[in-house]
Amino acid sequence: MKSHAYFTVVIMIALLSMEKDLSSQGRTGFNDLTTEESKVIISKSTEYPFTGLYEKFNAQGTYLCKQCGNALYHSDAKFDAGCGWPSFDEEIEGAVKHLQDADGRRTEIVCSFCGGHLGHVFTGEGFTPKNTRHCVNSVSLDFVPAVLPAGRYGTALFAGGCFWGVEYFLQKEPGVMAVVSGYTGGHVKNPSYREVCTGNTGHAETVKVTYDMQKTSYEKLLKLFLEIHDPTQVGRQGPDIGDQYRSEIFYKNDEQKKTADKLLGILKDKGLKVATKVTRASEFYPAEEYHQDYYFRNGKVPYCHGYTQRF
Numbered sequence: 001m002k003s004h005a006y007f008t009v010v011i012m013i014a015l016l017s018m019e020k021d022l023s024s025q026g027r028t029g030f031n032d033l034t035t036e037e038s039k040v041i042i043s044k045s046t047e048y049p050f051t052g053l054y055e056k057f058n059a060q061g062t063y064l065c066k067q068c069g070n071a072l073y074h075s076d077a078k079f080d081a082g083c084g085w086p087s088f089d090e091e092i093e094g095a096v097k098h099l100q101d102a103d104g105r106r107t108e109i110v111c112s113f114c115g116g117h118l119g120h121v122f123t124g125e126g127f128t129p130k131n132t133r134h135c136v137n138s139v140s141l142d143f144v145p146a147v148l149p150a151g152r153y154g155t156a157l158f159a160g161g162c163f164w165g166v167e168y169f170l171q172k173e174p175g176v177m178a179v180v181s182g183y184t185g186g187h188v189k190n191p192s193y194r195e196v197c198t199g200n201t202g203h204a205e206t207v208k209v210t211y212d213m214q215k216t217s218y219e220k221l222l223k224l225f226l227e228i229h230d231p232t233q234v235g236r237q238g239p240d241i242g243d244q245y246r247s248e249i250f251y252k253n254d255e256q257k258k259t260a261d262k263l264l265g266i267l268k269d270k271g272l273k274v275a276t277k278v279t280r281a282s283e284f285y286p287a288e289e290y291h292q293d294y295y296f297r298n299g300k301v302p303y304c305h306g307y308t309q310r311f
Contacts, residue, residue: 030067030114031155031252032280040139041067041116044108049084052138057086061145061178063136064210068114069153070095072141073134081127085119086138089130092150096134109134113152116140144210145292146178153177154213156221157184157250157281159204160229161237164294165305166207169228171296175216180208181294182286184250190285199243206250208284219259222249223311226263230308231276238304250281267310 039045049055054063063073063086072095073088081087094112098121101108109118119136127133142155160166163181171179183196186203196203209221229237229247237245251257260278267274286292295301 029253029255031069032254033067037066037139040137044102044117046119047085047137047139052085054086054138054141054143055084056080057143059143059145060147061143062092062148063088064142064144064148064153065111065114065116065118066140066142067116068111069142069155069210069213070111070113071148071150071153072096072111072118073136074147079128081125081133081135083133083135086136086141087127088134088136089128089132091134094150109136111140144178145180146210148177148210152213154211154218155252156209156211156218156225156256157206157252157284158209158222158225159185159206159246159248159250160225160231160276161205161233161245161247161304162240162302163205163207163287163291165237165302166225166229167293168295168302169224169305169307170207170209170221171293173216173221173224176209176211176221178210180286181291182206182208182284183244184282184284185248185279186282189283193288193291196244197242203244203285204246204248205244205287206248206284208286218256219263222259222263225249226267226276227310228305228307231264231267232273234275240304247276249276249278251278252281263311270310272310 040047060075062071064071071092073091077088077090079087097110097112099108106120109121118140122133123131125133167179167181170176183191183203184206186201188201191201191203195201231247235243235246249260251260264274264276
């Protein structure tokens with residue numbers, strides 16, 4: 001009896017281990033979530049009304065799943081229902097699953113790719129001619145200022161001096177869908193350019209790159225980033241001096257970290273005194289409108305960035 005019980009326990013432990021491994025494999029490539037994001041996306045909690053980033057947000061573009069990058073909604077489907085959460089009357093085809101909620105009364109909506117909780121869907125309220133309201137938590141969403149087709153997209157965060165120059169080179173790369181200049185890595189919420197320039201907020205001038213994972217890869221984009229700025233400079237890039245101009249890779253998941261460590265290791269093996277930091281991504285804040293698409297709008301070229309083959 002003891003022998004039988006022993007083997008039963010061993011088998012149960014093995015099965016649980018396999019289940020955990022399979023679960024981990026299923027999450028490969030998903031973005032890391034903060035505690036607050038996990039409460040909503042994984043544990044199906046709800047953010048407080050009228051507090052979310054996208055509740056009164058009206059820019060044109062595409063809303064993605066925060067966890068996996070799946071394109072969920074286009075901005076032309078968004079409307080103000082006055083309920084305190086972002087509302088949409090139509091999802092991108094195939095992007096959202098409708099499930100019976102645990103309470104047996106409502107219909108839950110989740111990302112069709114990763115199963116992340118989005119919110120609930122209601123019908124018959126008459127807000128729009130489509131008579132449908134997807135009530136979505138802002139924390140479940142990311143936003144890209146471009147109209148993207150259905151599909152899954154990746155996000156990369158790179159800091160390498162003035163964001164104008166980094167943006168310029170990455171925007172031209174095939175497979176890149178959008179590049180937004182902004183600030184991350186600091187301790188002040190929603191900082192202004194003037195605040196960041198003081199060097200007291202801890203932020204770095206950063207670009208957020210959204211890319212089609214079927215047309216390019218994080219590794220390819222990271223190689224380009226490390227070839228369009230000098231990763232050996234500390235607290236500066238060319239004539240721009242200050243901690244906000246530091247070289248830093250902000251990774252969204254373990255796969256990105258492994259790729260960053262690998263490529264920086266290659267450069268170090270080649271004799272470069274690499275100063276580039278590798279840091280877990282924190283909140284990204286888009287910069288003021290006049291910083292976006294700077295060189296393309298002004299017809300100029302970067303003054304402190306240029307291409308140097310390193311790989």
